[in-house]
Amino acid sequence: MNIRTMVGIAIIASICSGCAGTKVHFADAPLDKLDLSRGYKVTGRASGLHLFGLIPIGVNNRQVRAYEMLKEEAGDDYITNIRIQDSWKFVVIGEKYGTTLTATAYPGKNRSVTPTARRLTEILDELKSLHDKAQLSDVEYEAARKKAIDNYYIPPEQDVRQAY
Numbered sequence: 001m002n003i004r005t006m007v008g009i010a011i012i013a014s015i016c017s018g019c020a021g022t023k024v025h026f027a028d029a030p031l032d033k034l035d036l037s038r039g040y041k042v043t044g045r046a047s048g049l050h051l052f053g054l055i056p057i058g059v060n061n062r063q064v065r066a067y068e069m070l071k072e073e074a075g076d077d078y079i080t081n082i083r084i085q086d087s088w089k090f091v092v093i094g095e096k097y098g099t100t101l102t103a104t105a106y107p108g109k110n111r112s113v114t115p116t117a118r119r120l121t122e123i124l125d126e127l128k129s130l131h132d133k134a135q136l137s138d139v140e141y142e143a144a145r146k147k148a149i150d151n152y153y154i155p156p157e158q159d160v161r162q163a164y
Contacts, residue, residue, distance in 0.1 A: 011054060011055075022060060022061045022063070022064045024063045024064055024067050026067070026079075026082055027079070029078035029079060029080045029106070030078070033078070033108050033109060034078055034080075034106040034107075034108065034109070035106055035107050035108065035109050036106060038106065038107055039104045039105065039106050040104070040105055040120065041102060041103070041104060041105075042070055042073040042074045042079065042102070042103050042104070042105045043069075043070065043073065043100065043101065043102050043103075044065075044066040044067060044068070044069030044070030044071075044072075044073065044100070044101045045066055045069065045098065045099070045100045045101075046058070046061075046062040046063070046064075046065035046066040046069065046098070046099055047062060047096060047097060047098040047099070048060070048061075048062045048096075048097050048098075049091070049093070049094055049095070049096055049097075050094045050095045050096075050097065051093055051094045052093060052094050053094055053095065055094075059097050062097060062098070062099045063084070063099050063101075066099045066100065066101045067101060069101075070082070070101045070103055073105075074103075074105035075105075076107075076108075077105040077106055077107045077108070078105065078106050078107075078108065079103045079104070079105050080103065080104050080105075080106065081103055081104045082101055082102075082103040083101070083102045083103065084099065084100075084101055085099070085100045085101075085102075086098070086099050087099075087100075120148060120149070123148045124145065124148060124149075127141060127144050127145055127148065128141075
């Protein structure tokens with residue numbers, strides 16, 4: 001087989017593989033087992049590149065990879081209210097595709113606090129310490145505190161109505 005034939009086969013194979021993707025199956029969360037008072041945000045992101053408009057690199061399975069990252073961030077907690085945002089943009093060498101999944105994770109009833117919820121507590125404690133040492137003004141402290149809570153916490157009553 002000559003080099004032209006091999007390159008042609010490789011290009012045709014990569015174009016054909018660009019048409020196939022992997023299905024994402026979201027797990028069901030049993031509402032009766034959730035502690036709805038301790039919901040927090042989780043996010044998973046993945047991207048891929050369609051090189052020169054012909055060769056897909058990480059494009060087809062980006063949703064699966066984003067969901068795996070979402071589950072990893074949630075740990076043993078249940079994931080609900082998954083929102084999917086796909087985006088794309090032209091870059092010099094092709095098109096970049098991205099998928100962002102955001103969701104709410106809830107611990108099960110009688111389950112300990114998750115690493116993400118523990119991280120929020122650490123951030124709030126650190127902000128309080130900086131404020132107590134006068135390294136943050138009242139305005140800066142309140143803005144940073146609000147931003148941290150907004151990034152980690154979703155009120156359960158809002159989330160449950162949107163999810164079901």
